[in-house]
Amino acid sequence: MPSDEFVVTPWHVEGEIDYEKLIKRFGTEKITPELLKKIVRITGEAHFMLRRGIFFSHRDLGRLLDDYEKGKKFFLYTGRGPSGHTHIGHLVPWVFARWLQEKFDTTLYFQLTDDEKFYAKQNLSMEQTKQFAYENALDFVALGFRPEKTKIIIDTQNIKTLYPLAAQVAKKINFSNTKAVFGFTGETNVGMIFYTSLQSAPCFIENRPVLIPLGVDQDPHFRITRDVAPKIGRPKPALIHNIMIPSLSGPGGKMSASEESGTIYTTDSPEAVKRKINKYAFSGGQPTADEHRRLGGNPDIDVPYQYLRIFFEPDDKKLRQIYDDYKSGRLLTGELKAILIEKVTEFLKSHQQKREKAKDRLEKFFFEDR
Numbered sequence: 001m002p003s004d005e006f007v008v009t010p011w012h013v014e015g016e017i018d019y020e021k022l023i024k025r026f027g028t029e030k031i032t033p034e035l036l037k038k039i040v041r042i043t044g045e046a047h048f049m050l051r052r053g054i055f056f057s058h059r060d061l062g063r064l065l066d067d068y069e070k071g072k073k074f075f076l077y078t079g080r081g082p083s084g085h086t087h088i089g090h091l092v093p094w095v096f097a098r099w100l101q102e103k104f105d106t107t108l109y110f111q112l113t114d115d116e117k118f119y120a121k122q123n124l125s126m127e128q129t130k131q132f133a134y135e136n137a138l139d140f141v142a143l144g145f146r147p148e149k150t151k152i153i154i155d156t157q158n159i160k161t162l163y164p165l166a167a168q169v170a171k172k173i174n175f176s177n178t179k180a181v182f183g184f185t186g187e188t189n190v191g192m193i194f195y196t197s198l199q200s201a202p203c204f205i206e207n208r209p210v211l212i213p214l215g216v217d218q219d220p221h222f223r224i225t226r227d228v229a230p231k232i233g234r235p236k237p238a239l240i241h242n243i244m245i246p247s248l249s250g251p252g253g254k255m256s257a258s259e260e261s262g263t264i265y266t267t268d269s270p271e272a273v274k275r276k277i278n279k280y281a282f283s284g285g286q287p288t289a290d291e292h293r294r295l296g297g298n299p300d301i302d303v304p305y306q307y308l309r310i311f312f313e314p315d316d317k318k319l320r321q322i323y324d325d326y327k328s329g330r331l332l333t334g335e336l337k338a339i340l341i342e343k344v345t346e347f348l349k350s351h352q353q354k355r356e357k358a359k360d361r362l363e364k365f366f367f368e369d370r
């Protein structure tokens with residue numbers, strides 16, 4: 001990989017991502033100020049993740065919203081590959097999905113792909129991916145979705161519903177196509193090769209258009225789904241993409257559930273949060289406090305600042321103040337970390353309570369095959 005290059009695929013993210021370049025590479029569209037205005041006109045507000053470009057790109061969102069204004073309703077779909085415990089980066093698209101659900105008052109399907117992670121990870125058994133699916137579902141439910149309008153699909157559990165839809169899709173994907181998109185080789189297991197069909201299936205679970213909020217690394221699957229949709233007489237899914245959440249230890253690569261030190265899990269104790277942020281968080285500060293006061297820090301590469309921007313400080317004024325203070329050197333690295341530690345601890349305290357309560361409510365959310 002040349003030093004100025006980066007890799008973004010559903011199973012591998014590496015290097016420092018240039019999102020302008022990625023938009024070109026993937027052939028998606030940037031969220032323009034005009035599109036943002038349209039969203040505000042319809043929903044009444046610009047979610048901070050939109051204002052700040054955390055959601056930065058889309059496919060067909062403009063058209064979907066135009067149709068919506070003409071009375072054509074859509075539903076929502078997103079998902080998670082249960083390869084480990086939930087970390088705070090996972091919550092970004094889920095929180096946004098909840099906002100969309102509130103604003104558009106519509107059904108949301110959440111797919112947990114225990115089969116995918118079994119295929120993709122050599123070291124995971126099906127029992128483990130199933131267990132993680134359950135664990136991840138608790139975090140999802142804890143975010144406050146409404147059970148009447150929110151359905152959790154687990155691939156191995158709901159295959160009766162998914163399979164006929166997946167088969168429609170599978171028949172229209174040929175091997176050279178999926179090979180070109182994902183770089184599969186002769187050594188790739190055939191589960192992986194079929195898998196895009198299963199991730200496509202929920203797009204067609206209702207007979208109306210769908211909007212999918214998702215990490216941009218998942219776009220290649222739906223590029224295929226969008227090619228297939230007209231061939232099976234279905235509307236193309238519309239997408240809205242979020243950036244990859246950096247791992248605690250620095251830019252280059254998303255936060256990975258399998259890398260303990262660079263990851264804050266939703267079940268972490270206040271002590272663990274404090275230790276991880278103080279020990280591992282990549283800093284844009286100067287080596288000494290003196291130099292920092294003199295030269296100032298760089299919030300644009302500072303991970304604690306980025307976490308505040310992406311998730312933990314929705315108030316623009318407060319965020320701006322932190323940005324300016326850090327850049328000018330008034331705010332020291334330790335102080336910035338302390339702000340984040342407090343925010344994360346506060347968030348997790350309440351999240352963990354809701355997560356406990358979710359254990360009794362989980363059943364209500366599971367999709368039932370008909």
Ligand code: TRP
Pocket residue numbers: 010077078079080081082111112113116199212213214215218
């Ligand atoms: N493949 C995704 C992952 O590994 C999980 C997923 C399934 C998903 N369906 C989705 C993600 C729809 C976003 C949108 O995380």
